[in-house]
Structure formats: C-alpha cells, structure tokens
Amino acid sequence: MLWDVTVIGGGIAGLCAAIAARRGGAAVRLLEAAPRPLRGGNARHGRNFRLTHETPLDYVPDTYTAAELRAELRCTTGDTDRALTELLIERADSIAGWLIDHGVHLQPPGTGVMPYSRRTAFPLGGGKAMINALYATANRMGVAISYDSEARSLQRAKDEGWTINVRSAGADAAIRTRSVVVCAGGPGADPAWLREKFGSAAEGWMVRGTPYSDGRLLDLLIAAGGCAIGDPTTCHVVPVDARGPQFDGGIVTRITSIPLGLVVDRSGARIDVAGAGSQPTHYAKWGPRIATCPGQLAYLILDTDGLARAAPSALAPITAPGLSDLAAMLAIDPAALLQNIDHFNATPANAARTITEPPFAAYPMRPGLTFVHYGIKVDPTMRVVQADGSRHDDLFAAGMIMAANVLRRGYLAGLGITLSAVFGQIAGEEAARHVRG
Ligand SMILES: Cc1cc2nc3c(=O)[nH]c(=O)nc-3n(C[C@H](O)[C@H](O)[C@H](O)COP(=O)(O)OP(=O)(O)OC[C@H]3O[C@@H](n4cnc5c(N)ncnc54)[C@H](O)[C@@H]3O)c2cc1C
Structure with a gap:
C-alpha cells in the first residue's frame, strides 16, 4: 500500500500530526518505536502545558496574553527563527481547545493537588491520560498505528514519495508513503551520542525520558543533507x-x-x-x-x-x-x-x-537530562530545510526534533508540550494538504 502520510514517532507531536493529517483526508500510518505500554514519548511524564488566554477559562484562571508569552520567550531564545516563534505564539491560544476536541480532559483550576497557574493547563490524569486519549482518537479516526516499529532508514522513492525501512518485532519491512512527518523526538537518549557530545562526564548522567528518542532520525535527516540547528552541547x-x-x-x-x-x-x-x-x-x-x-x-x-x-x-x-x-x-x-x-x-x-x-x-x-538544544531546521510549513536552503515538498518534521528553531537555550515550563502539539498539528495539516490538495 502507498500511504499518503507516514508519521514517524508516536509522542505528542506525532499524535497531533497524525490526527491533523487524517482530518485533512489523508490515509495515515503512525510508526511508534516503543511497545504499546511505553507509547507516547515524554509527554507521558508531562504535568502541564503553556497556553495564552485573554479571559479565565474552565481549565485556566485569570489571563496570560500573547504579549506576555512573547516577552518570556525572549529570555530563553537568542538567535531564533522569528516566523516560527510567532507561529507558536499565535497558536498557543487554540491548542487547548484542539486537544479537548480530540478527547483530552483538562483539570479545572483549584481542584486536585495542582498549584495555581495562569500560564499553564493540567491534563486531567496527567500526561499519560492525555496520550491515551489522543491514541484512542487517532485509532477511532482510522490512523493505522504500529507499535514496536522503529524507522531505521528513509530513502527517496524512484517515482513518488519515500520508502521507510522499519524494524518491527525483529523483522525488517519497507513502507511506501507519499509524504513523511518525522516526530521522533530530540536527541539525547543514546548514551553513546551523549558521550560523544558531552565527554566522559555524560556517563554519570541519567535520561529523564523515554529511551526510544535516541536521535537516530535526526542523524539520518542531517546525513541526508538536512540543516542542523542549535548546539548539541547545550541542554x-x-x-x-x-x-x-x-x-x-x-x-x-x-x-x-x-x-x-x-x-x-x-x-x-x-x-x-x-x-x-x-x-x-x-x-x-x-x-x-x-x-x-x-x-x-x-x-x-x-x-x-x-x-x-x-x-x-x-x-x-x-x-x-x-x-x-x-x-x-x-x-x-x-x-x-x-x-x-x-x-x-x-x-x-x-x-x-x-x-x-x-x-x-x-x-x-x-x-538528569530533559532535552538537548539541537535539532533540524524547518520552515513555517514544517518542511525540513536542507543545508543548501532547498527543501523537499513532502518531508516534514515537528516536535522536539525541531524545537531548537525557537528554543536555543533555557526553557519555559510547559513549553515542550505546547510546542510539540502546535508544530505537530501544523505538520499534519501541511502534509495532508500536500497529498490531497
Ligand atoms: C521527565 C519529563 C517531564 C516533562 N514534563 C513536561 C511538562 O510538564 N510540560 C511540558 O510542556 N513538557 C514537559 N516535558 C517535555 C515534553 O514532554 C516534550 O517536549 C514533548 O513530549 C516532546 O514530544 P515529541 O513528540 O516531540 O517527542 P517525544 O516525546 O520524544 O516522542 C518521540 C516519539 O518518537 C518515537 N521514536 C523515536 N525514534 C523513533 C523511530 N526511529 N521510529 C519510530 N518511532 C520513534 C519514540 O518512541 C517517542 O514515542 C517533559 C519532559 C520530560 C523528559
């Protein structure tokens, strides 16, 4: 079968991309390297995500404006992509509604044990419940989900699209697809990669998140001419x-x-x-x-x-x-x-x-490592930008794998999930538009 859109990685970015692409009418395949009980990447550990709002909402008190988010982002950024940063700020007011529309429940403020926060919303039941809800929605919408399925290489097909080699339960298979959205997370979960970038001191580090986001896909994109962005030694x-x-x-x-x-x-x-x-x-x-x-x-x-x-x-x-x-x-x-x-x-x-x-x-x-400020350059449609400035019209990346476009240093609490959800959604929409028009 020739898929319209294949999403590599079933974390929050991949789930948002898969759902958005399916909504756009595409036939979507989602490849997740982890087994089903460990699906969902690092959002499983997430507590809250950042959002802007001009009035109090059912799930967040008071107000938190786009201007405030813009000012706070300035403290963390440095030399970042202004267009992508503005896109993130623009969509930060709609991402909670989009997640709710796709099955996620948010906790009303002042309930449970969560602290007061006007900048962030807390998924009810935590990040794991959010991930489970999005998987259920993707499944219901007809996204073909494969667990234990690690994308190991990516080649341009002779006629159209891409061939992805996937290792699943010890066996290799080739998947044909018109477009690819890479949402395989940032690098850092590979001890050998960490040692290479941070020296022998990294042997004493722990990785706070999933071992499956090992940076292999980022390496593949860079080896195929993709433009690396950020600093692999800042984290x-x-x-x-x-x-x-x-x-x-x-x-x-x-x-x-x-x-x-x-x-x-x-x-x-x-x-x-x-x-x-x-x-x-x-x-x-x-x-x-x-x-x-x-x-x-x-x-x-x-x-x-x-x-x-x-x-x-x-x-x-x-x-x-x-x-x-x-x-x-x-x-x-x-x-x-x-x-x-x-x-x-x-x-x-x-x-x-x-x-x-x-x-x-x-x-x-x-x-304990949370993430590295390093990834792949993308344009505002989430298409991967090559080192020579060109781009393939059918190759996209979203989530922590491209977070360094807007986050060169530091961090703002709750930005990781927002960024991954927003850019995942855009990548899915664009991939579906590319194949379906
Ligand atoms: C401990 C911890 C707590 C956090 N808490 C918060 C929080 O409270 N709020 C917040 O906003 N952010 C938080 N973050 C950051 C946030 O979780 C991430 O920014 C976000 O989840 C990244 O999503 P992603 O989909 O881009 O990548 P990931 O979550 O890394 O997901 C990538 C997925 O791709 C899969 N994958 C990798 N390689 C392959 C391959 N070759 N083939 C197929 N699949 C592959 C992986 O299995 C994984 O499921 C936290 C991070 C950690 C580590």
Missing part, C-alpha cells in the same frame, strides 16, 4: 535521585528540595550555585553544577525539619540518627561532612535552614 539538565532508573524516571525522581538543606559532593565538600536560591527553576541551575562534581554525584543533606518541609519523592531518603552514621552510609569522610555542616550552620545567611535536628536524611543526586 536542560536537573538533579534527579541517583537511585532512580537510567531512563524514564520522569518527574517523580526529580529532587526539588535543595533550598531546604545543604549539598555536598562525594568528598563531603559543600557545593553551591550562585543565584539558584529557592526560585521554582532553581533545579535547572543545579543540574549543570552536579554534572561538574566528581563522579557526577552529589548529596542533599537535610535535618528532620527540612525533611518535613520537603516535597515527597518517589524514593525514600537515606536516614540516620546522627551525621557520622549518615556519612558512613554515603561513604563520605565524616570529619569533612561535619566540618562543612558546622560552617554552614554558623553562616548567618543559612539561619533559616540549619542542619541541627536529628534524624538526618540524604538524597543522592545525579544530573
């Missing part, structure tokens, strides 16, 4: 529990209680980050700092008061009745730890969070 990295899984720890292994205690490296020496303070984004500053520690390992030390105020984490802290016992459990020199804690407690600036009351607790921390 978003946060402290995560070192005892968590190497991949897919999600948000529950993130350590967010650093402002309540003291951080030491594995020698017991105190480490700090200038300006990190207790801002909600402090952890994005701590991730890179921990990445420079010996063994990429650090420990958050809390006393019983700090622990009582700390947000719960997936893994219980290591606890001990005394600091020397705790040091022994962490294999840290007790004298060094005690000396640094005494010094910390004696510093007037730390008066509100001294470490004095037993029992004591520790969280071992490693850097």
Whole structure:
C-alpha cells in the first residue's frame, strides 16, 4: 500500500500530526518505536502545558496574553527563527481547545493537588491520560498505528514519495508513503551520542525520558543533507535521585528540595550555585553544577525539619540518627561532612535552614537530562530545510526534533508540550494538504 502520510514517532507531536493529517483526508500510518505500554514519548511524564488566554477559562484562571508569552520567550531564545516563534505564539491560544476536541480532559483550576497557574493547563490524569486519549482518537479516526516499529532508514522513492525501512518485532519491512512527518523526538537518549557530545562526564548522567528518542532520525535527516540547528552541547539538565532508573524516571525522581538543606559532593565538600536560591527553576541551575562534581554525584543533606518541609519523592531518603552514621552510609569522610555542616550552620545567611535536628536524611543526586538544544531546521510549513536552503515538498518534521528553531537555550515550563502539539498539528495539516490538495 502507498500511504499518503507516514508519521514517524508516536509522542505528542506525532499524535497531533497524525490526527491533523487524517482530518485533512489523508490515509495515515503512525510508526511508534516503543511497545504499546511505553507509547507516547515524554509527554507521558508531562504535568502541564503553556497556553495564552485573554479571559479565565474552565481549565485556566485569570489571563496570560500573547504579549506576555512573547516577552518570556525572549529570555530563553537568542538567535531564533522569528516566523516560527510567532507561529507558536499565535497558536498557543487554540491548542487547548484542539486537544479537548480530540478527547483530552483538562483539570479545572483549584481542584486536585495542582498549584495555581495562569500560564499553564493540567491534563486531567496527567500526561499519560492525555496520550491515551489522543491514541484512542487517532485509532477511532482510522490512523493505522504500529507499535514496536522503529524507522531505521528513509530513502527517496524512484517515482513518488519515500520508502521507510522499519524494524518491527525483529523483522525488517519497507513502507511506501507519499509524504513523511518525522516526530521522533530530540536527541539525547543514546548514551553513546551523549558521550560523544558531552565527554566522559555524560556517563554519570541519567535520561529523564523515554529511551526510544535516541536521535537516530535526526542523524539520518542531517546525513541526508538536512540543516542542523542549535548546539548539541547545550541542554536542560536537573538533579534527579541517583537511585532512580537510567531512563524514564520522569518527574517523580526529580529532587526539588535543595533550598531546604545543604549539598555536598562525594568528598563531603559543600557545593553551591550562585543565584539558584529557592526560585521554582532553581533545579535547572543545579543540574549543570552536579554534572561538574566528581563522579557526577552529589548529596542533599537535610535535618528532620527540612525533611518535613520537603516535597515527597518517589524514593525514600537515606536516614540516620546522627551525621557520622549518615556519612558512613554515603561513604563520605565524616570529619569533612561535619566540618562543612558546622560552617554552614554558623553562616548567618543559612539561619533559616540549619542542619541541627536529628534524624538526618540524604538524597543522592545525579544530573538528569530533559532535552538537548539541537535539532533540524524547518520552515513555517514544517518542511525540513536542507543545508543548501532547498527543501523537499513532502518531508516534514515537528516536535522536539525541531524545537531548537525557537528554543536555543533555557526553557519555559510547559513549553515542550505546547510546542510539540502546535508544530505537530501544523505538520499534519501541511502534509495532508500536500497529498490531497
Ligand atoms: C521527565 C519529563 C517531564 C516533562 N514534563 C513536561 C511538562 O510538564 N510540560 C511540558 O510542556 N513538557 C514537559 N516535558 C517535555 C515534553 O514532554 C516534550 O517536549 C514533548 O513530549 C516532546 O514530544 P515529541 O513528540 O516531540 O517527542 P517525544 O516525546 O520524544 O516522542 C518521540 C516519539 O518518537 C518515537 N521514536 C523515536 N525514534 C523513533 C523511530 N526511529 N521510529 C519510530 N518511532 C520513534 C519514540 O518512541 C517517542 O514515542 C517533559 C519532559 C520530560 C523528559
């Protein structure tokens, strides 16, 4: 069969692309490398997504205007594509409605345990429920979905469109398609790729999201002449529990209680980050700092008061009745730890969070990668731009694989899902328009 549109990757971008292309009348195939229980990429871990609105809505209070989003995006961007950034801002007011129309439920503000947010909406049941709803909709609309199906190469067909070689359950097959939308996520889930870009220090990192977004498709697009964009050595990295899984720890292994205690490296020496303070984004500053520690390992030390105020984490802290016992459990020199804690407690600036009351607790921390600021250049129709400036009229990319077009550094909470959903939707619409007119 010759498909009209084949979408590679079944995360939020791929699902939005597949649904939009199907709405445009195309015969759509969706290839997802993960098995069904792990489908959906990183949006499974997502809590909320950013949206603009001029009035309070059922799922978001107060207002958050396009002008505010534009101003906040300026802090993160640098040398970005203005047209794509404006397109994102323009569609950020309709994406929630589009997701609702396709089966996603959003949580009313002030209910459940979600914090107040006028900038973001929270899918009811979390990112996993959102993903499940979109899969159900895609399935109902007639998108042909294949799990365990990894696209391994992409070749231009002699007559029309593309041939995709797919490995599924150990067997290789060729798929013919008039157009391709690549939504295979940003690079970073491949330890060998990380080591190549970030050096041997990356061996101590953990990947917070899916192991299936390994960057292979990005490499393929670049090898075929696609224009790379962004910096493969700039990334978003946060402290995560070192005892968590190497991949897919999600948000529950993130350590967010650093402002309540003291951080030491594995020698017991105190480490700090200038300006990190207790801002909600402090952890994005701590991730890179921990990445420079010996063994990429650090420990958050809390006393019983700090622990009582700390947000719960997936893994219980290591606890001990005394600091020397705790040091022994962490294999840290007790004298060094005690000396640094005494010094910390004696510093007037730390008066509100001294470490004095037993029992004591520790969280071992490693850097956890969220995404890399690197991807493929696209134009406002989501067509992949070649290094020579040309483009194929039937090759599109959307989602984190092209996020660096608008996000060169830093991050805004909730932007990943919005960006992937908006650009996925546009890519699907354009691919359907290309094949169906
Ligand atoms: C722990 C964590 C928490 C996050 N929380 C939030 C949040 O609260 N709000 C927010 O806005 N953003 C959040 N993000 C970011 C957000 O999840 C991503 O920006 C977004 O999900 C990216 O979607 P995507 O579809 O482009 O890529 P991905 O989610 O990476 O999906 C890519 C998909 O492609 C598939 N794939 C990869 N290679 C192939 C191949 N060769 N063949 C076939 N399929 C392939 C993968 O299996 C995967 O399903 C979070 C990210 C992480 C890691």
